[in-house]
Amino acid sequence: MKGVLLVNLGSPDSPTPKDVKPYLDEFLMDERVIDTPQWLRNIIVRGIILRTRPKKSAEAYAKIWWKEGSPLIVISQRFAEKVGKLTKMPVALGMRYGSMTINKALQELNEKGVDEVLLVPLYPHYAMSSYETVVVKTIQEQQENFPKIKITTLPAFYKNEEYIKVLSESIAKGLKGFDYDHILFSYHGIPERHIRKNDPTRFHCKIDGNCCNANSVAHHTCYRHQCFDTTKRVKAYLNLHENKVSNSFQSRLPNDPWLKPYTDFEFERLAKEGKKNLAVVTAAFVSDCLETLEEIAMEGKNQFQEAGGENYIHIPCLNDDDAWVEVMAKWVNEWEKNGALPV
Known part of the structure; x- marks a missing residue:
């Protein structure tokens, strides 16, 4: 059975230093985000950045936080729900960083009997600190925890x-x-x-x-x-x-x-x-x-x-615009039908 895994960046659970700090730690300690040796990354992130950045970032998040939660999370959820209504396949949403993990999303698909997943990094362009780290993390989770699931990845769609x-x-x-x-x-x-x-x-x-x-x-x-x-x-x-x-x-x-x-x-x-x-x-x-x-x-x-x-x-970004939802649904349905991926 086929299914779809949408993955976006992620967000802290609340606009508070307490929740922002572990989120920033996970994000900035990613070797594809700050690509220095781990000992140096530890000094930069945990010895310098995390001493002051969580408070400043929390203040910034508080400016844009919605009643329903983080805008990125809420928008991504709306998008996933809309895509799900236009396909017969299960659609799960995960985040590269934060509590809405890729592992949880794969587990959700696994419990529904999915054994073939189309991974959709929600980034139009290829970068090691965005698209690539999502792909690497998803494959790592698949190999360690879901070995029976096959992963196919949607290519960067910047020129489609x-x-x-x-x-x-x-x-x-x-x-x-x-x-x-x-x-x-x-x-x-x-x-x-x-x-x-x-x-x-x-x-x-x-x-x-x-x-x-x-x-x-x-x-x-x-x-x-x-x-x-x-x-x-x-x-x-x-x-x-x-x-x-x-x-x-x-x-x-x-x-x-x-x-x-x-x-x-x-x-x-x-x-x-x-x-x-x-x-x-x-x-x-x-x-x-x-x-x-x-x-x-x-x-x-x-x-x-x-x-x-x-x-x-x-x-505004495309967010959950209906025309964008329809394009994504078309892509995933074509993959479900004949394995075709957009170019």
Whole structure:
């Protein structure tokens, strides 16, 4: 019997330092998130970051927390329920970090008699700190606890035509009535070394402004290229003016080169260049979360306006939009019927 496992990032159980601390510990101690030797990761995370970050992060979570709970969890649950109504297969939801574990989701499917699972990392792009860690963790759980279950993984869908269509039309809906000067596609940042580590050729990814445009097998696992490609495809679909669209990368740790340009720097630059009306798209995420609702929708707006900008909107993620649900249901049903995966 076949079933579907949807996996998103995760969330602390409450917006309190007590619950945020163990969540951050699990997240930041992941070797695919902070990819240093474990002894150094221990010093960075447990000796430095966790001494101050839980309180600050809890305050940020409190700003965006819903009555029903964490926005990321609530949205993901709504999405999973809607997909479940459009397929005959059992659909389970797990999180890479936090109490809604992948193990629990696999156990739920196992108890329903599922022995073949389609794993769906809810990330459009391939990165070792998001897509890859979900796949690795799921396979580890399967091998250790559910050896009779077969896992098939949905590929990163950043350039799939059906995904680009629903993303583009969602953006167009968000832009309706807003006379923008500029649209900034803000993707989640990752360290530059992650790009080089995921380069199977070991020489293509130079992050020099040219490599992302030159055809290479490296693009299959290059987060930077995939982000730029998503923007390019949306821009073409919506016929957006070349000079009114740009990319940036949000979130980073200090003293380490991460993908550029940095989103917060772009807010200031665009405002000082005279852009008064800015729309921001967070296309690295399919579900709104702390990084979109607090970092971009709230803090980003403040940064842009303090630098001289005036009107600012954050366009919501796809969340549980019916058109997005229908696309995902189509993908899982095609896999159930004939083993086909989207390209």
